Amino acid sequence: MRRGVGAGAIAKKKLAEAKYKERGNVLAEDQIVQMSKQLETFKSNLEEFASKHKQEIRKSSQFRVQFQEMCATIGVDPLASGKGFWSEMLGVGDFYYELGVQIIEVCLALKHRNGGLITLDELHQRVLKGRGKYAQDVSQDDLVRAIKKLKVMGSGFGMIPVGGSYLVQSVPAELNMDHTVVLQLAEDHLLKEGLAWLDSQAPGEAQYWLPALFSELTHRDVTPEEANQMTP
Amino acid sequence: MDRFSWSNGLLEIDETLVIQQRGVRLYDGDDKAKLDLGVALLSTHRLIWRDVKNHECCIAMPLSQIILFEEQAAGIGKSAKIVIHLHPAPANKEPGPYQHSKYSFIKLSFKEHGQIEFHRRLTEEMTQKRWEKTTASQPIPTGTGSQAGRTRAVGIVGIERKIEERRKETDKNISEAFEDLSKLMVKAKEMVELSRSIANKIKDKQGDITEDETIRFKSYLLSMGIANPVTRETHGSGTHYHLQLAKQLGDMLQAPLEERGGMMALTEVYCLVNRARGMELLSPEDLLNACKMFESLKLPLRLRVFDSGVMVVQLQSHSEEEMIASALDNVSDKGSLTAEEFAKLLGLSVLLSKERLLLAEKMGHLCRDDSVEGLRFYPNLF
Numbered sequence: 345m346r347r348g349v350g351a352g353a354i355a356k357k358k359l360a361e362a363k364y365k366e367r368g369n370v371l372a373e374d375q376i377v378q379m380s381k382q383l384e385t386f387k388s389n390l391e392e393f394a395s396k397h398k399q400e401i402r403k404s405s406q407f408r409v410q411f412q413e414m415c416a417t418i419g420v421d422p423l424a425s426g427k428g429f430w431s432e433m434l435g436v437g438d439f440y441y442e443l444g445v446q447i448i449e450v451c452l453a454l455k456h457r458n459g460g461l462i463t464l465d466e467l468h469q470r471v472l473k474g475r476g477k478y479a480q481d482v483s484q485d486d487l488v489r490a491i492k493k494l495k496v497m498g499s500g501f502g503m504i505p506v507g508g509s510y511l512v513q514s515v516p517a518e519l520n521m522d523h524t525v526v527l528q529l530a531e532d533h534l535l536k537e538g539l540a541w542l543d544s545q546a547p548g549e550a551q552y553w554l555p556a557l558f559s560e561l562t563h564r565d566v567t568p569e570e571a572n573q574m575t576p
Numbered sequence: 577m578d579r580f581s582w583s584n585g586l587l588e589i590d591e592t593l594v595i596q597q598r599g600v601r602l603y604d605g606d607d608k609a610k611l612d613l614g615v616a617l618l619s620t621h622r623l624i625w626r627d628v629k630n631h632e633c634c635i636a637m638p639l640s641q642i643i644l645f646e647e648q649a650a651g652i653g654k655s656a657k658i659v660i661h662l663h664p665a666p667a668n669k670e671p672g673p674y675q676h677s678k679y680s681f682i683k684l685s686f687k688e689h690g691q692i693e694f695h696r697r698l699t700e701e702m703t704q705k706r707w708e709k710t711t712a713s714q715p716i717p718t719g720t721g722s723q724a725g726r727t728r729a730v731g732i733v734g735i736e737r738k739i740e741e742r743r744k745e746t747d748k749n750i751s752e753a754f755e756d757l758s759k760l761m762v763k764a765k766e767m768v769e770l771s772r773s774i775a776n777k778i779k780d781k782q783g784d785i786t787e788d789e790t791i792r793f794k795s796y797l798l799s800m801g802i803a804n805p806v807t808r809e810t811h812g813s814g815t816h817y818h819l820q821l822a823k824q825l826g827d828m829l830q831a832p833l834e835e836r837g838g839m840m841a842l843t844e845v846y847c848l849v850n851r852a853r854g855m856e857l858l859s860p861e862d863l864l865n866a867c868k869m870f871e872s873l874k875l876p877l878r879l880r881v882f883d884s885g886v887m888v889v890q891l892q893s894h895s896e897e898e899m900i901a902s903a904l905d906n907v908s909d910k911g912s913l914t915a916e917e918f919a920k921l922l923g924l925s926v927l928l929s930k931e932r933l934l935l936a937e938k939m940g941h942l943c944r945d946d947s948v949e950g951l952r953f954y955p956n957l958f
Binding site: 468 | 595596597649650655687689691693749752758777801843846855859861862885886
């Protein structure tokens, strides 16, 4: 004889569901199904968009900026995952993730010289150089967004606003508030005086500052040994 | 190119450097200038160019010479350029590389890119015209006669019209793209709201959501780039995708980890993995979420977060006691060690060797000597 086991449970569930629906609430399971359908539609709309406008995103850094802002407004992060639709279909993902790799590599290569601090300008220059002739141009806004993503990896990446631009920090936070204030004051002084800060042991007029802001070092290549000699 | 004068490249008192870009070649109109590659510098007052090989060769032109400028997109085998249309040179202009030119425009060719930023800054400076506010400015060129003025105006109008047409065309394309994008965003927003409603219900345990449905839901969030509001699980925003990824990483990272003393910073892993992939790269979050699943998948790797916030992937075989013991041994052996010295000894990065020393210190085995000469660790004899 078949035990009607389960029949009672099923009936109870159906009752609960009915009561729930009565109150006008949609069940979560139903919503998930609804979402799945909407997702399919969205995916094909995005594909259509991509086929028409993919080039725009690639070529126009202004478009990228606006696109990111629109996404942020509605609560969507197009760079969250390489598996996301935005990344897969518009190709925005690879662009920023690769940029992230290039940024890390530049910071790593220069850490022995500048202690993990680099101006956004210099970082921009070096990343461009590393990307080579045939790569696409990147704006500083692109760099800033890539860096924001890198923060997720607890890498100590941060940006310190200084004099209208940023210093990019690539070592774990050992800079406290005092250091940051000093950096900002020094930058103001730099702008006012219009001087490059020279090593105090160099002949002639001299003042001491962090290697990250030495203009010397941004103009020509310096070996680690030379860099060590430059700082007292 | 006859608007440029020789210069020593030094900035005047009130003049500030705005941006510089290497790998720039100059064009006299449509012809390549008889100069090599150099660095283009934009200041608040002038456009300066210096030969990269011969630093003595440096020329400058006041920004007041510029009438207007436009971008010229890169093409196959052609670098992106900025075309700059100029007023005639004033009679009292200092000598420069060109006595005379048949063109009234120059081009900057960006062989190493950087044109986006340069164009943006040039636009800013030409709008602000900061050189007019100070005494250190060059004389502004005036028309040398109504006849010349008229001819100049005609030429400019034609150019301006062309630029305007091109701008309208670009704008049209962009605005079409934005219109389409806006429609997409409306749909996307609906899904964001829907997902919030679902997430709330899951949180409140309303209805009967199966494990399967939850996983599916998470993958929808992943596809849309919506942040996961349901964070009950310890293995992060894990989806099947991250599961697969974690297994791949488990295989891929064994050898590199062993080569590097059993530990690698997450940023290192990110670079290693993405360089190997070449395309369809991982986002930082993808990597993080995959690493969070190591433990539940019983893989021999672990994600570890140090107090400083540094994240590493380490081989499971690498126990904490081992690391501390080895740190203590090495320090006792040498009497004292800095992070750099320790790094050299172990073949580790300075960052990670420092973390080990800090860990040993935290456990009371080492103590520090923090001076201007650096941070040095000693065995703790207290």
